[in-house]
Amino acid sequence: MNLKINSEEKNNIGVIIVEGEIDMFTSPGLRNKLLPYFKEKIKGIIVDLSGVLFMDSSGIATLVEGLQWSKKNNKDFILTGLGKNVLNSLSLTKLDNVFNIKKDFDDAYKILCKR
Numbered sequence: 001m002n003l004k005i006n007s008e009e010k011n012n013i014g015v016i017i018v019e020g021e022i023d024m025f026t027s028p029g030l031r032n033k034l035l036p037y038f039k040e041k042i043k044g045i046i047v048d049l050s051g052v053l054f055m056d057s058s059g060i061a062t063l064v065e066g067l068q069w070s071k072k073n074n075k076d077f078i079l080t081g082l083g084k085n086v087l088n089s090l091s092l093t094k095l096d097n098v099f100n101i102k103k104d105f106d107d108a109y110k111i112l113c114k115r
Contacts, residue, residue: 002020002021002026003018003019003020003021003022003026003029003030004018004019004020004051005017005018005019005029005030005033007033007037009037009042010109011113012041012042012043013042013043013044013045013046013109013112013113014034014036014037014042014044014045014046015045015046015048015105015109016030016033016034016037016045016046016047016048017048017051018030018047018048018049018051018052019051019052020051020052020053021052021053021054021055022052022054022055022056022058022059022062023054023055023056023058023059024056024058026059027058027059027061027062028062030059030062031062031065031066034047034062034065034066034069035069038069038070038073038075042075043075043076043112043115044070044075044076044077044078044112044115045066045070045075045076045077045078046078046080046105046108046109046112047063047066047077047078047079047080048080048081048105049079049080049081049082049083049086050080050081050082050083050104050105051081052083052085052086053083053085054085055085055086055089056089059089060089060090060093060095063079063095063099064095067098067099076100076111076112076115077099077100078100078101078102078108078111078112079099079100079101079102080101080102080103080104080105080107080108081103081104081105082101
């Protein structure tokens with residue numbers, strides 16, 4: 001399955017909506033979509049993974065890289081809509097305690113709009 005990534009900027013918030021499988025072949029595309037959102041005027045990035053059925057270690061590495069960029073640039077980086085498989089992958093690596101994870105997009109968006 002291919003990876004489909006939609007991205008937009010709403011109220012100085014980067015919104016990335018991902019569908020499909022994130023693996024070593026598709027994770028560079030996700031990385032390329034994330035990178036422009038670490039601009040100065042963006043206050044945070046929301047990555048909606050509700051459409052992701054599978055993510056391997058390269059996908060996890062891409063998200064970790066995004067988290068590192070966010071810390072370096074003082075931006076919020078929130079993951080939403082994690083399905084069972086994706087959450088299990090993050091739990092196994094103990095990264096579920098490192099990432100800011102919200103149940104759904106609306107929760108994350110409300111938090112960032114208040115900032």
